[in-house]
Structures are given as structure tokens and as C-alpha cells.
Amino acid sequence: MNLTLVRNRDRDLTPLALMLPDAEIPLLNPNAKVPFDEMEWHRKWLGDLEDVSFYLQDIDGRNVGFFALRVGIGPEVRHLSYVFLAEEARGGAAQELTRRVEQAALELGALTLTLKVDRGNTPAFNAYLSAGYEELSRRQNMVTMRLDLEERRAF
Template sequence: MTLTLRRNHDRDLAPLAKMLPDTEIPLLNPSAKVPFDEMEWHRNWLGESSDVSFYLLDAEGHDVGFFALREGIGPEVRHLTYVYLREEMRGGAGAELAKIVEQAAEDLGALVLTLKVETDNAPAFNAYLSAGYEELSRRHGMATMRLDLEARIAA
């Protein structure tokens, strides 16, 4: 599977709204309104001036995914705040998606990438482990993970 990246310079969430079925909203964000409320999602995932988001495109150029990166402790740390991939794209796309997210973070000047993932989401959790993330902690069903991009660049 080949995915390409399109930076969301306009902070436009309409493509995400089209991709995200109402039935999946409570699974992805139990406190979110249904149907999709663009302002609510904008506040949550693009609320900081340094937040950057991207759309993932399939081989035909259709939007099939979305992710957002937030500046962490200084610009050298980026935190993956949100990632979504259409269901039909999920089987086996974890490694490719991880590489795309890592490259986007590096292009923003990040040396470290962090994220939180639900511990009961085994496919995502295992994809991050396979991509080289280390688990830092677990709390309330969430694992905090970290990837040292600087070490990867040097290798």
C-alpha cells in the first residue's frame, strides 16, 4: 500500500468529517458530539498555534487518513495528538503510517516524537512497538510512548 502526504495548511477539517462515519465518532472520542462538529474537533486537535495536521492520500489521490502533531516541550518534541485511518486502509498500514508520521515530525524539526495509545488497541500499540517506540508509562488504560528521531537520523 502506498500512502502520500498532504499538509493541511488551511486547517480544513471538512475532509476528515467526510471520512469519519458518525458511528465511529464515539469509538474515537467518547465525549465528542455526533454528528461531527468541526469547531469541537478544531479546538481539540488544532487548537494550538503550533499544531500541524496532514491528510493521507491513497494511490488515486483520495483522502484516507488524517493525523495531527502538536509541539511538545519546545519545537524539538512533537506529540502525535490524533491519527485516523479509514477502516479499509487499516490492515497492514501501521508500519507505513508510522514512517510517514516520523518523516512529518522530522520535517518540522522534531528530534523526539511522543504519543499516547489505548493499551487495549493491540494493532496500534503493537505497530508503535514494531516501529521502535518505547513505552514510558501506563495510566488509565493509556500508554505513553516515545521515539528518539535524532538517534534514527544519526543511524
């Protein structure tokens, strides 16, 4: 699948709400209200001025994915905080999704990318491993992972 990266400069979450079924809100954010509440997301989940979100569009310009990057520990670190792919984009888009996340982080000046993934989400965990992320720690059901973007650029 060929995905185009679009920075969400207007912080518009309406496209996310339209592609995100209520049943999948807890997968994206287990603490968020159901149904999707745009004001809650702006206030609690993407309210920091340093939070940057992106949409992924398919070849026809339809929004089929969303992710957000927060400043991690230090401005050169970005943390992948939310990732969502619409049902029709799943199955084979993981490699391109991870490339687009890396591209966005590099454009924001990041040298390192971190994330947390649920251990039970085997497809996502395996996608991050395949993309070169290293496992840093495991706590309860969450795995913290890291990717060195500087090392990646050297190749």
C-alpha cells in the same frame, strides 16, 4: 499500500468529516461531539496555532487517513495527538503510517515524537512497538510512548 503525505495548510477538516464514521469519532477523540462538529474541533482540539495536521492519500488521491502533531514539552518534541485510518486503508498500512508520521515530525524540526495509545488498541500498540517506540508509562488504560528521531536519523 503507498500513502502520500499532504500537510493540511488550510486547516480544512471537511475531508476528515467525510471519511470519519460517527461510530469512530469516540476512538479518535472520546470527548468530541457526535456527529462530527468542525467548529468544535477547530476551537477545542486543533485550535492551537502550533497544531499541524496531515492527510494521507492513497495512490488515487483519495483521503484515507489523518493525523495531527502538537508541540510537546519543548519545540523539539512533537506529540501525535490524533490518528485515523479509513476502513479501506487498515490492515497492512501501519508501518507506512508510522513512517509518514516520523517524516512529518522531522519536517517540523522535531527530535522526539511522543504519543498515548489505549492499551486495548492492540493493533496500534503493536504497530508503535514495531516502529521502535519505547513505552514510558502506563496510567489507567493509556500507554505513553516515545521515539527518538535523532537516533533514527543516525541509521
